Amino acid sequence: MSALATADLRGLYTELHVRNGAQGWWWPGHEPLEIALGAVLVQRSRWEQAASALTALRTRGLLDAAALAATEEDTLRELVRPAGFPAQKPRRLLALARWWRDRAPGAGDLDDAALRAELLAVDGIGPETADAIGLYCFSRPAFVCDEYARRLLRGKGHEVPGSYEAFRRALAPAVERAGFTVAELAELHGLIVEEGKLASSRRG
DNA sequence: ACCCAGGGTCATA
DNA sequence: TATGACCATGGG
Numbered sequence: 001m002s003a004l005a006t007a008d009l010r011g012l013y014t015e016l017h018v019r020n021g022a023q024g025w026w027w028p029g030h031e032p033l034e035i036a037l038g039a040v041l042v043q044r045s046r047w048e049q050a051a052s053a054l055t056a057l058r059t060r061g062l063l064d065a066a067a068l069a070a071t072e073e074d075t076l077r078e079l080v081r082p083a084g085f086p087a088q089k090p091r092r093l094l095a096l097a098r099w100w101r102d103r104a105p106g107a108g109d110l111d112d113a114a115l116r117a118e119l120l121a122v123d124g125i126g127p128e129t130a131d132a133i134g135l136y137c138f139s140r141p142a143f144v145c146d147e148y149a150r151r152l153l154r155g156k157g158h159e160v161p162g163s164y165e166a167f168r169r170a171l172a173p174a175v176e177r178a179g180f181t182v183a184e185l186a187e188l189h190g191l192i193v194e195e196g197k198l199a200s201s202r203r204g
Numbered sequence: 205a206c207c208c209a210g211g212g213t214c215a216t217a
Numbered sequence: 218t219a220t221g222a223c224c225a226t227g228g229g
Contacts, residue, residue, distance in 0.1 A: 044224080044225090044226095045225090045226070045227085046226090046227075046228075048227085048228085049226065049227065049228095081225095081226075082226065082227080083225095083226075084224080084225045084226035084227080085224055085225055085226080086224095086225070086226090087224070087225085088224065088225095162219075162220080163218080163219065163220090165218095166218085166219090201229090
Protein backbone atom coordinates (compact mmCIF):
# COMPACT_ATOMS: atom_id res chain seq x y z
CA MET A 1 0.00 0.00 0.00
CA SER A 2 1.49 3.32 -1.09
CA ALA A 3 0.29 6.88 -0.67
CA LEU A 4 -1.80 8.41 -3.46
CA ALA A 5 0.59 11.34 -3.60
CA THR A 6 3.19 9.03 -5.15
CA ALA A 7 0.87 7.76 -7.91
CA ASP A 8 2.32 7.92 -11.42
CA LEU A 9 -0.59 9.42 -13.32
CA ARG A 10 1.52 10.20 -16.37
CA GLY A 11 2.43 6.53 -16.52
CA LEU A 12 -1.23 5.58 -16.10
CA TYR A 13 -2.18 7.92 -18.95
CA THR A 14 0.39 6.31 -21.25
CA GLU A 15 -0.59 2.80 -20.20
CA LEU A 16 -4.31 3.33 -20.88
CA HIS A 17 -3.56 5.17 -24.09
CA VAL A 18 -1.48 2.27 -25.40
CA ARG A 19 -4.02 -0.32 -24.27
CA ASN A 20 -7.28 1.25 -25.41
CA GLY A 21 -6.25 3.91 -27.91
CA ALA A 22 -6.87 7.65 -28.11
CA GLN A 23 -10.37 8.75 -27.06
CA GLY A 24 -10.24 12.10 -28.87
CA TRP A 25 -13.10 14.31 -27.64
CA TRP A 26 -14.50 11.58 -25.45
CA TRP A 27 -17.68 13.22 -24.16
CA PRO A 28 -20.69 12.37 -26.39
CA GLY A 29 -21.69 15.91 -27.32
CA HIS A 30 -20.09 19.28 -27.93
CA GLU A 31 -22.53 21.96 -26.80
CA PRO A 32 -21.66 22.94 -23.20
CA LEU A 33 -25.25 22.94 -21.90
CA GLU A 34 -25.96 19.58 -23.48
CA ILE A 35 -22.82 18.20 -21.82
CA ALA A 36 -23.81 19.59 -18.43
CA LEU A 37 -27.35 18.21 -18.69
CA GLY A 38 -25.89 14.86 -19.72
CA ALA A 39 -23.59 14.90 -16.70
CA VAL A 40 -26.62 15.15 -14.41
CA LEU A 41 -28.75 12.68 -16.36
CA VAL A 42 -26.04 10.02 -16.39
CA GLN A 43 -25.71 9.95 -12.59
CA ARG A 44 -26.15 6.38 -11.35
CA SER A 45 -27.39 5.45 -14.82
CA ARG A 46 -26.03 4.20 -18.12
CA TRP A 47 -25.06 6.66 -20.83
CA GLU A 48 -27.61 5.11 -23.24
CA GLN A 49 -30.40 6.10 -20.85
CA ALA A 50 -29.06 9.62 -20.41
CA ALA A 51 -28.73 9.90 -24.19
CA SER A 52 -32.33 8.80 -24.61
CA ALA A 53 -33.45 11.54 -22.22
CA LEU A 54 -31.27 14.12 -24.00
CA THR A 55 -32.81 13.17 -27.33
CA ALA A 56 -36.29 13.76 -25.90
CA LEU A 57 -35.20 17.19 -24.64
CA ARG A 58 -33.62 18.06 -27.99
CA THR A 59 -36.79 17.09 -29.85
CA ARG A 60 -38.75 19.56 -27.72
CA GLY A 61 -36.17 22.30 -28.24
CA LEU A 62 -35.19 22.19 -24.57
CA LEU A 63 -31.40 22.14 -24.94
CA ASP A 64 -31.66 25.85 -24.25
CA ALA A 65 -31.31 27.29 -20.76
CA ALA A 66 -34.18 29.77 -20.90
CA ALA A 67 -36.57 27.36 -22.59
CA LEU A 68 -35.66 24.55 -20.22
CA ALA A 69 -35.97 26.77 -17.14
CA ALA A 70 -39.50 27.73 -18.26
CA THR A 71 -40.62 24.11 -18.61
CA GLU A 72 -43.00 22.46 -16.14
CA GLU A 73 -41.36 19.85 -13.93
CA ASP A 74 -44.11 17.34 -14.75
CA THR A 75 -43.36 17.73 -18.45
CA LEU A 76 -39.67 17.11 -17.85
CA ARG A 77 -40.51 14.08 -15.73
CA GLU A 78 -42.02 12.29 -18.71
CA LEU A 79 -39.26 13.33 -21.10
CA VAL A 80 -36.33 12.19 -18.96
CA ARG A 81 -37.97 9.13 -17.42
CA PRO A 82 -35.51 6.73 -19.15
CA ALA A 83 -32.72 8.20 -17.01
CA GLY A 84 -34.49 7.12 -13.81
CA PHE A 85 -34.97 8.98 -10.51
CA PRO A 86 -38.14 10.84 -11.65
CA ALA A 87 -38.44 12.59 -8.29
CA GLN A 88 -34.94 14.06 -8.50
CA LYS A 89 -33.55 14.53 -11.99
CA PRO A 90 -36.30 16.80 -13.39
CA ARG A 91 -35.86 19.15 -10.42
CA ARG A 92 -32.09 19.06 -10.83
CA LEU A 93 -32.33 19.85 -14.53
CA LEU A 94 -34.43 22.90 -13.70
CA ALA A 95 -31.91 24.06 -11.11
CA LEU A 96 -29.09 23.63 -13.62
CA ALA A 97 -31.06 25.45 -16.33
CA ARG A 98 -31.64 28.41 -14.01
CA TRP A 99 -27.97 28.57 -13.06
CA TRP A 100 -26.97 28.29 -16.71
CA ARG A 101 -29.29 31.08 -17.78
CA ASP A 102 -28.32 33.41 -14.94
CA ARG A 103 -24.69 32.64 -14.14
CA ALA A 104 -22.99 30.64 -16.88
CA PRO A 105 -22.60 33.66 -19.21
CA GLY A 106 -20.34 35.27 -16.61
CA ALA A 107 -18.41 32.12 -15.72
CA GLY A 108 -15.34 33.44 -17.50
CA ASP A 109 -14.88 35.98 -14.72
CA LEU A 110 -14.62 33.26 -12.06
CA ASP A 111 -11.42 31.48 -11.13
CA ASP A 112 -11.43 27.68 -11.07
CA ALA A 113 -12.26 27.38 -7.37
CA ALA A 114 -15.03 29.99 -7.51
CA LEU A 115 -16.68 28.30 -10.49
CA ARG A 116 -16.47 24.93 -8.75
CA ALA A 117 -18.06 26.42 -5.62
CA GLU A 118 -20.95 27.86 -7.66
CA LEU A 119 -21.57 24.57 -9.39
CA LEU A 120 -21.54 22.75 -6.05
CA ALA A 121 -24.24 25.12 -4.82
CA VAL A 122 -26.60 23.95 -7.57
CA ASP A 123 -29.05 21.26 -6.50
CA GLY A 124 -27.97 17.94 -7.94
CA ILE A 125 -24.38 18.92 -8.67
CA GLY A 126 -21.96 17.19 -6.31
CA PRO A 127 -18.15 17.13 -6.45
CA GLU A 128 -17.79 14.64 -9.31
CA THR A 129 -20.38 16.29 -11.55
CA ALA A 130 -18.88 19.72 -10.75
CA ASP A 131 -15.45 18.53 -11.85
CA ALA A 132 -16.82 16.94 -15.03
CA ILE A 133 -18.78 20.09 -15.95
CA GLY A 134 -15.80 22.31 -15.13
CA LEU A 135 -13.58 20.17 -17.32
CA TYR A 136 -15.80 19.48 -20.34
CA CYS A 137 -17.94 22.64 -20.39
CA PHE A 138 -15.60 25.34 -19.10
CA SER A 139 -12.13 23.90 -19.86
CA ARG A 140 -11.11 24.03 -16.20
CA PRO A 141 -8.41 21.60 -15.02
CA ALA A 142 -9.76 18.73 -12.93
CA PHE A 143 -8.98 15.10 -12.34
CA VAL A 144 -12.39 13.46 -12.13
CA CYS A 145 -12.19 11.25 -9.05
CA ASP A 146 -14.81 8.73 -10.04
CA GLU A 147 -15.34 5.14 -8.96
CA TYR A 148 -13.35 3.81 -11.91
CA ALA A 149 -10.31 5.91 -10.96
CA ARG A 150 -10.68 4.69 -7.39
CA ARG A 151 -10.65 1.03 -8.46
CA LEU A 152 -7.78 1.57 -10.87
CA LEU A 153 -5.53 3.22 -8.29
CA ARG A 154 -6.54 0.71 -5.65
CA GLY A 155 -5.52 -2.03 -8.07
CA LYS A 156 -2.11 -0.42 -8.37
CA GLY A 157 -1.62 -0.75 -4.64
CA HIS A 158 -2.61 2.72 -3.50
CA GLU A 159 -4.59 3.52 -0.39
CA VAL A 160 -7.64 5.43 -1.62
CA PRO A 161 -9.81 7.45 0.83
CA GLY A 162 -13.53 6.73 0.76
CA SER A 163 -15.01 10.18 0.24
CA TYR A 164 -14.65 12.14 -2.99
CA GLU A 165 -13.02 15.20 -1.45
CA ALA A 166 -10.56 13.15 0.58
CA PHE A 167 -9.65 11.22 -2.56
CA ARG A 168 -9.23 14.48 -4.46
CA ARG A 169 -7.05 16.06 -1.79
CA ALA A 170 -4.83 13.00 -1.45
CA LEU A 171 -4.33 12.76 -5.21
CA ALA A 172 -3.73 16.48 -5.79
CA PRO A 173 0.10 16.31 -5.50
CA ALA A 174 0.23 13.52 -8.08
CA VAL A 175 -2.05 15.46 -10.43
CA GLU A 176 0.12 18.55 -10.03
CA ARG A 177 3.33 16.62 -10.62
CA ALA A 178 1.98 15.03 -13.83
CA GLY A 179 1.46 18.50 -15.29
CA PHE A 180 -1.54 17.63 -17.44
CA THR A 181 -3.08 20.11 -19.84
CA VAL A 182 -6.87 20.49 -19.75
CA ALA A 183 -7.11 18.45 -22.95
CA GLU A 184 -5.08 15.69 -21.36
CA LEU A 185 -7.27 15.67 -18.24
CA ALA A 186 -10.35 15.34 -20.47
CA GLU A 187 -8.67 12.52 -22.35
CA LEU A 188 -7.55 10.83 -19.13
CA HIS A 189 -11.07 10.75 -17.69
CA GLY A 190 -12.30 9.16 -20.92
CA LEU A 191 -9.49 6.63 -20.84
CA ILE A 192 -10.27 5.73 -17.23
CA VAL A 193 -14.01 5.35 -17.78
CA GLU A 194 -13.56 3.19 -20.87
CA GLU A 195 -10.99 1.04 -19.10
CA GLY A 196 -13.38 0.70 -16.17
CA LYS A 197 -16.23 -0.37 -18.40
CA LEU A 198 -14.03 -2.97 -20.09
CA ALA A 199 -12.86 -4.27 -16.72
CA SER A 200 -16.39 -4.63 -15.34
CA SER A 201 -17.81 -6.20 -18.50
CA ARG A 202 -14.94 -8.64 -18.34
CA ARG A 203 -16.24 -9.92 -15.02
CA GLY A 204 -19.88 -10.51 -15.93
C1' DA B 205 -34.45 -12.94 -9.56
C1' DC B 206 -30.29 -10.44 -8.76
C1' DC B 207 -26.65 -7.04 -9.48
C1' DC B 208 -25.25 -2.77 -11.13
C1' DA B 209 -24.55 1.71 -13.71
C1' DG B 210 -19.97 7.88 -16.07
C1' DG B 211 -23.78 10.30 -7.89
C1' DG B 212 -26.14 13.33 -4.76
C1' DT B 213 -28.83 14.45 -0.77
C1' DC B 214 -30.19 13.95 3.70
C1' DA B 215 -30.10 12.16 8.39
C1' DT B 216 -27.21 10.65 11.83
C1' DA B 217 -23.13 10.23 15.02
C1' DT C 218 -15.76 14.57 8.70
C1' DA C 219 -17.64 10.32 7.39
C1' DT C 220 -20.73 6.58 6.81
C1' DG C 221 -25.59 4.56 5.38
C1' DA C 222 -30.33 4.65 3.36
C1' DC C 223 -32.61 6.08 -0.44
C1' DC C 224 -33.61 7.04 -5.08
C1' DA C 225 -35.63 4.09 -10.00
C1' DT C 226 -34.83 2.84 -14.92
C1' DG C 227 -32.98 -0.67 -18.02
C1' DG C 228 -29.03 -4.23 -19.36
C1' DG C 229 -26.73 -8.38 -18.50
